[in-house]
Amino acid sequence: MASNNGNGNIPDIVISRLPIYLRALNRLAADGQEITSSHELGQRLGISSAQIRKDLSHFGGFGKQGTGYHISFLQDRLRKVLHVDREWEVALVGIGDLGKAIARYRGFGDRGFHISCLFDSAPEKVGQRVENLLVQPLSELHTTIETRGIRLAMIAVPAEHAQAVAAHLVEAGVRGILNYAPINLSVPSNVHVQYIDPVVGLQRMTYYVEDELI
Amino acid sequence: MASNNGNGNIPDIVISRLPIYLRALNRLAADGQEITSSHELGQRLGISSAQIRKDLSHFGGFGKQGTGYHISFLQDRLRKVLHVDREWEVALVGIGDLGKAIARYRGFGDRGFHISCLFDSAPEKVGQRVENLLVQPLSELHTTIETRGIRLAMIAVPAEHAQAVAAHLVEAGVRGILNYAPINLSVPSNVHVQYIDPVVGLQRMTYYVEDELI
DNA sequence: TAGATTGTTAATCGATTAACAATC
């Protein structure tokens, strides 16, 4: 939903590619490379070089003719554009098997997203510790998120409860939801949702994979 | 990659929406509803009704004027189109914290994807049992996947090993890869890749969420 | 300088939407 954008009027689809560019740059940097070009980047990502240059040009000239892009400079700029040049706190709702795995996953903290509070509706889970965080009851969700000014949350509850949880989160001030429940959420247009459903990923491939056997 | 399609010449973007339609239909069916319309479906998904009708029309007339769509009939048809009207076996490579969580996640089996073999390079992990499956060494990957005719795999190894693992999988006959490693894979054009990177999901939202605080 | 690559414009391509006849 929403096409609320800060800088000028950048298409959503451009924004959605920037994290991919950033990830590729991070890798190049980790490999010790200092300069890259739209051509190299495009080849790695399966995207045309023209598209990369066009996308980046929305935010100003980051490159040099004849040379290309300084990787560390471009990383910096993309991080600023995406607002990931700082640490974000994230709330996690639903501490079942999936929620626990999410809480334990190191990939979030490593990349600037700090899971800082956990919620579950089951009384037997409340009070447990997961990764040194206390599981709180849903009744504390609103106050905790509001007082700490948390703007991002992840939902890892069963599909039938996801919409209700989303509504609570939105009311508490959350503006971006990463939804692991296999269901579409309906939220106000100033709230953003991203979906993580691995089964959808698999189903997007089986169409192309003929059942040669059977 | 690839725009190899079986039926006629359906755009990839249409195929990518079908699993979302199917998921919404599953939910309506679970709620006991029997008939729906492009309008209702569109409202739930935040998609125009015209787009839904257009997408579905690529595969023939599934609805009735004046009435709409029979949910169970449409589910059936979409499952056939997507080739998910049968069980798929999936290989999982990388049995760290993330891999274990994936292996234990019930959502795959429930929706027709059966994780049927596990691989890891670490000698201390080989021979362990996870969800009743024996962890096999990478050296057995090729033979196991080939003899069992497995066409789908998930990668949950560290980013620096993902490309090499992908190459092995492709050589063994895998045609679709769900990649949890935060890196772009390069594969032949007849092999499909879908990416699961929750951090990318978060980074796609922070752009729109102003840092009101600080 | 010669070679390379950017940023940008204009052309192309493809996807979405609006509209409506057909018909349940």
Added chain:
DNA sequence: TAGATTGTTAATCGATTAACAATC
């Protein structure tokens, strides 16, 4: 029948690509 909704065509809209002057 009157009302509703499909499937489809044509119009619109937007995104991608090709091309090239500018310039490092």
